[in-house]
Amino acid sequence: MTKSIFVKSVCLAGTVVATASWFLLSATASIAQSAGNSKDLRLYVMDCGVLLYRSLAKFGYKPGEVKPTDLSNGCYLIVHPTKGTLLWDAGAIPDNLWGNADIPPKKYYAEGIVPLNKQLAQIGYKPDDITYVTASHAHWDHVANLYQFAHDTWLVSNYTRDKLLSQDPPDKTDPSMFAALKDTKTINLPDDKDYDVFGDGTVTIIPTPGHTPDSRVLLIKLRKSGPVVLSGDLYHFARDLITNNVQNDQNGPQSLGSHAKVQALLKEIHGKLWINHDYNQFNSLKKAPLYYD
Ligand SMILES: [Zn+2]
Structure with missing residues (x-):
């Protein structure tokens, strides 16, 4: 079954307005087969919880400008x-x-939805089965389960590795969360050039500093769905594409440079941008065990 989803609106002052950037999300909706059966690259989207914000002021938005605030x-x-x-x-x-009661845990202002390892098991994987693991950047909301992948190969920049393994790790984390990664096999991600994950140009990690010095996006070239860029935290909301807002505690000029770099790439490859933290767009995506290919 092929379906196309147009995500074409963001909320502006309570009004739904069309954006200049339209997301065309084309994909083949298929229940996952056992791993490795497909000749095509697959992308599975898993729901790793929700961040419950009351105010989006730090992202430059007044009450009501972006809905919901989750x-x-x-x-x-x-x-x-x-x-x-x-x-x-x-x-x-x-x-x-x-815990055992399946009650969603909370941590700071995040709330769980389904454990990550349960979502992986649904599509036939255990953490130890994964070849490579990486995070878009070293912030607490992107790294909480890295410890489960300590037997895999960690694709990581010197900055991220030093940050996570230090005795003074990022805000809202603590050293015990990353202790298991100390002896993990790593491949260094360069800061000044892209990294071709599988060596055939299908999946590329691209440096986009600004939100943090180590921020990166991921380009995935899917055969049927076309090229998709996973945003990391380069953008937080679809509305950022209009406003070019950057968070008030990040490097603005550097972020805007990375915005321009990724916008040029998207234009060149006719790619789609999937904004990780944009609640409306994320919830329009198919979730594992369905996939994009
Ligand atoms: Zn984030």
Whole structure:
């Protein structure tokens, strides 16, 4: 079954307005088959919880300008037909906070929805089965489950690794969360050039500093759905595409430079931008065990 979803609106002062950028999300909706059966690259979107904000002032928005004020939070599994798998981002809620009662745990202002390992199991994977793991940047809402992937290969910049493994890790994290990664096999992500994950140009990690010095986006070239860029935190809301807002505690000029770089790339490849924290767009995407290919 092929379906096209047009996500074409954002809320502006309570009014739904068309944006200059239209997201065409074309995909083949299929229930996952066992891993490795497909000849095509697959992208699975997993729901790694929700961030419950009351105010979006730090993102430059007045009350009512962006609705809802909740932020989605995804984890993404890319399955290459012959060269392994990549987990992109690891959520805000560590799976080990889930108790037996299936009551969604909370951490700071994040709330769990389904444990990550349960979502992976649904599509036939355990954390140890994953080839590569990486995070878009070293913020608490993207790294909480990295500890589960300590037996895989960690694609990581020197900055991120030093930050997470230091005794003074990022806000809202603590050293014990990353202790398991100390001896993990790593491949260094350069800060000044792209990194081709599988060596065939299908999946590329692209430096986009600004939100943090180590921020990156992920380009995935899907055969049927076309090229998709996963935003990390380069943007937080679809409305940022109109306003070019950047968070008030990040490097504005550097962020705007990365915005321009990614917009030029999207134009060149006719790609789609999936904004991780945009609640409305994220909830329009198919979730695992369905996939994009
Ligand atoms: Zn984030």
